Amino acid sequence: MDFSVVIQQLINALTLGSMYSLVAVGFTLFFGVIDLINFAHGEIYMLGAFVGLITVGFFAGTGMLASHFILVLFIVLIVAMVVSGLAGAIIERAIIRPMRGASDLMMLLLTLGVSIIIREGVMIFYPNGANPQAFPDLFPGGSVNLMGIVLKYEQMFVIGFALLMVLLLHVLVNKTKYGRYMLAISQDREAAMMMGIDINKIITFTFIVGSALGAAGGVMNGMYYNIIKFNMGFLIGIKGFSAAVVGGLGNIYGAIVGGFLLGFLEMFAAAFIPGGSQYQDVIGFAIVILFLVFKPSGIFNEKVYEKV
Amino acid sequence: MLALKNVMTHYGSIRVLRNMNMTAGKGEITCLLGSNGAGKTTTIKTIIGLVKPSEGEVLFEGQRIDNLNTPQIVQKGIAIVPEGRRVFPKLSVEDNLLIGACMIDDKKRIEKNLLKSYELFPRLGERKTQVAGTLSGGEQQMLAMCRALMSEPKLLLMDEPSLGLAPILIKEIFDTIVRINKEDGTTILLIEQNAHKAIAIADRVYVLQKGEIVMESHGEDTLSKERIENAYLHKTVDKAV
Numbered sequence: 194m195d196f197s198v199v200i201q202q203l204i205n206a207l208t209l210g211s212m213y214s215l216v217a218v219g220f221t222l223f224f225g226v227i228d229l230i231n232f233a234h235g236e237i238y239m240l241g242a243f244v245g246l247i248t249v250g251f252f253a254g255t256g257m258l259a260s261h262f263i264l265v266l267f268i269v270l271i272v273a274m275v276v277s278g279l280a281g282a283i284i285e286r287a288i289i290r291p292m293r294g295a296s297d298l299m300m301l302l303l304t305l306g307v308s309i310i311i312r313e314g315v316m317i318f319y320p321n322g323a324n325p326q327a328f329p330d331l332f333p334g335g336s337v338n339l340m341g342i343v344l345k346y347e348q349m350f351v352i353g354f355a356l357l358m359v360l361l362l363h364v365l366v367n368k369t370k371y372g373r374y375m376l377a378i379s380q381d382r383e384a385a386m387m388m389g390i391d392i393n394k395i396i397t398f399t400f401i402v403g404s405a406l407g408a409a410g411g412v413m414n415g416m417y418y419n420i421i422k423f424n425m426g427f428l429i430g431i432k433g434f435s436a437a438v439v440g441g442l443g444n445i446y447g448a449i450v451g452g453f454l455l456g457f458l459e460m461f462a463a464a465f466i467p468g469g470s471q472y473q474d475v476i477g478f479a480i481v482i483l484f485l486v487f488k489p490s491g492i493f494n495e496k497v498y499e500k501v
Numbered sequence: 502m503l504a505l506k507n508v509m510t511h512y513g514s515i516r517v518l519r520n521m522n523m524t525a526g527k528g529e530i531t532c533l534l535g536s537n538g539a540g541k542t543t544t545i546k547t548i549i550g551l552v553k554p555s556e557g558e559v560l561f562e563g564q565r566i567d568n569l570n571t572p573q574i575v576q577k578g579i580a581i582v583p584e585g586r587r588v589f590p591k592l593s594v595e596d597n598l599l600i601g602a603c604m605i606d607d608k609k610r611i612e613k614n615l616l617k618s619y620e621l622f623p624r625l626g627e628r629k630t631q632v633a634g635t636l637s638g639g640e641q642q643m644l645a646m647c648r649a650l651m652s653e654p655k656l657l658l659m660d661e662p663s664l665g666l667a668p669i670l671i672k673e674i675f676d677t678i679v680r681i682n683k684e685d686g687t688t689i690l691l692i693e694q695n696a697h698k699a700i701a702i703a704d705r706v707y708v709l710q711k712g713e714i715v716m717e718s719h720g721e722d723t724l725s726k727e728r729i730e731n732a733y734l735h736k737t738v739d740k741a742v
Contacts, residue, residue, distance in 0.1 A: 370603070377589045377600050384587035387549060389575030389604050389652065 197341040202464045203457075208348045208417060210456025211355030215410035216433030217440065217448035218362065219403030225379035225443045226399045227293065232304040233284060234407055235430020236311035237277050241408025242328070242421040243315060245273040249329055262331055266350065266416075269331075273412045274405035281404025282397050290393065308430070316423040325422040328415035351413045358406055359449055365402070366445060375399055379443060407433070428474070435481040441491025450492060455480070502527040502688050503548065503579075503656055508557035508567075510540075510547050517543045519712045521557070525656065525705070526719075530682050530689045532699045534729070535709035541692045542584050544709070545658050548690075549581050550574045561656070576604055580654035584661050584692075586645040590634030594625055597633050597644055601651030611651070618647035621677060639670035646677065656688045657681065663695045671695065675702060700730050 216238055223231045248269045252258055257265055284307055292303055316322045336345040366372035374395045377385040386392055410429070415421045436455045440447025459477045463470040484491065503525040510518040517540045525531040535541045546552040548559055550571040559567040566574050580601070589597050598618055602611045619626030622643040628636065633644060642662055649657055659678070663671040679702050681687050693699035700706055705719035706729055718725035 370599070373592070373596055373600060374603065376592055376596075380589045380591055381587055383551065384583060384589065385600070386551065386571045387575075387581050387583055387587070388600050388648070389572045389580075390600065391572045 198464070200342050202460050204342070204344060204348055204352075206457040206460035207453065208351050208456075209460055210453035211351050212410045212413055212417075212429070212452075213432055213436045213455050214449045214452025215355055215358060215406045215413075216429055217436035217452040218359075218445060219407045220434050220437040221440070221443055221445055221448040222375075222399050222403040224437070225445075226375060226382075226396050227289075228297070229289065229300055230297075230304070230434065231289075232301065232430060232434075233307040233311060234304075234403070235426035235428075235433065236308045237281055237404045237407045237426070238411035238414070238429050238433075239315065239421070239423065239426030240280055240311060241273040241277040241411030242415045242425065243319060243326075243411075243423075244276045244408070245269050245412035245415055246326060246328055246421060248272045249331065253329065258329070258331065262333065266331055270354070270409055270412050273408045277408030277411075278401040278405035281400040281407075284404075285397050285400040290396075308426070312423055312426060319423065322423050325420050328419050328421050330419055331416055347417050351417055354409065354413065358409060362402070362406070362445065371395065371398060432474075432477065435478065438489075439481060439484050439491055441493035444491065444493040447491050447493035454492075502562060503690065504558075504560040505544070505548070506558045506560065508547060508554045508559060510543055510552055510554045512543075512552075517712050518547065518554070521709075521712070521714060523707050523714060523717070525688055525690045527688055528682070528686050529704035530678070530691060530702055531705040531707070532691045532693060532703035533707050533709055534693060534696050534699065536694065539709045540712040541709055542660055543712075545581065545584075545660050545690075545692060548574075548658060549579065572604075575652065578653075578655035579658065580649035580652045580656070581658040582642075582645045582649045582660060582662055584664070586638075586641045588633040588636070588641050588644050588648070591632055593630050594633055594636070594644055595629040597648050598625075598651050601648035604652050610653075614651045614653065618650065621647060621650075621680075639666050639673075642666060642670070642674060643677075646674070650681065650687075654687060656690065659689065659691045661692055661694060663693065663698065671698065678702065696730060700726055 216234065219234045219237070220231065223229050223234070249265070252265050288303065288307055289300070292300060332346040332350070336343050366375060374385065374390050377388070377390060378392055378395055382392060414425065414429070432455060433452070436451035437448045438451070439454060440449070440451030455477050458480055459473045462476040463473045466472070469476070505521050505523050508518055508521040509516065521544065523533070533541055533544060543552060547554050547567075550566070550569060554567050558565055561577055561579065566577060589600065592600070595615070598615055599611065602614060605611055619629070624640060625643055625647060628640070633641065636644060646662065662674050662678070666674065675698055678689060678691065682689050691699055691703065706717065706726060707714050708716040708729055716729050718729055
């Protein structure tokens, strides 16, 4: 087997894994602070992609796409992250908070309902929303060719931006008081309340952060594949959740590792197993099932949920 | 400083506190005794706002606080050392303390309070980067106390601080309670099963039984303190037999 092919697939896997990780982090954050598995999170990813597309459309007439494409890239990402972050905050504030304390099954169904509303809403209200939408190619054509390994600009950007987000998240969680409060709430919510932490504020904040990261993943999906669709959030939602479970639900670093792991497994299955690309998703989910059966606490050994 | 007036608290349809009347005087150590299930922890939860009383009033410095939420109540100057310590197990000792100071914005004051914690219990200073979950029970209790003190409370609620600790540590904890009370003038409401020790340091004693205050004494009324001690210990013995 050619070594450069392996490296090539590695880069492709990193790109895919970047998107999975950004989505998985949201699942793990929400689960951490309110024990919620938020199945509407995949739709936030889709929403991010559509907001990104609208923002790109805004710039399309100005000619800036060609002259200042790096600036446009960042603006598109930031607008998508802000809008989706707010959407996440609204979902938390208006729909999830009033239902807090309901059974886990109720909450699960609730978020599934929200996901259907967002998905079908985009299909109905976005012009021609039922069909796939072309996401303009924002990058100047071309790639870096290193000893036979093709490194596309898109890939470099996706991987680089995802790493930047991971780094920022790490700083936020470990070096700021908001991060400290998030960790405290995830470890003992009642004790955090007793210390005077305004847990509602922190929970909303967590939804903003998680949703913004998911939206960044969605925009990257659009930039990379140049096509987005109203139902793209469904599969990525399940995959992001799977990645979070593999890493250990509730553990941020676990989610990141889980996301990249899933990306690698899928990419390599597609590349090296004959006919594997058809079974890409099957292999990814099979791994998740194996984890659920044999190591439900995930790679990072986050405790299987227990309450004193 | 703190007064409960005719407080009733329910969990669903189960009444836990009935016509509760008690006062914690400014600068005093008030002790609330009672056996398991008497409603001691519920009393604390009612004061701190985790449970809302269905009737009656909770007054702090003359103002009603039973309609406030927990962060607002903490903001008023009430801090708690919860039952079972409840330190944040995966955060470092120092991060735990910083969370106790979440109501304070002034970095210098936070720094000063940190140093004070480490002075109160040097062992915490030695372990400030250690994760709290790996501390011993006694160290966790010290941490829980210091974490509460980080907010510079006027009133400190302590829920069974001696539970599960070795006698030598219990002595250290009680000495510190007295020290906090005498040196900083912090008012303390102490909930205990360890009646003997608690009565010895208390200015006021209440005995809670099935959600009702059945006995009280305060000031230098040593006679009634003794009576409480006898009655309470007697009851405990009765139960054990």
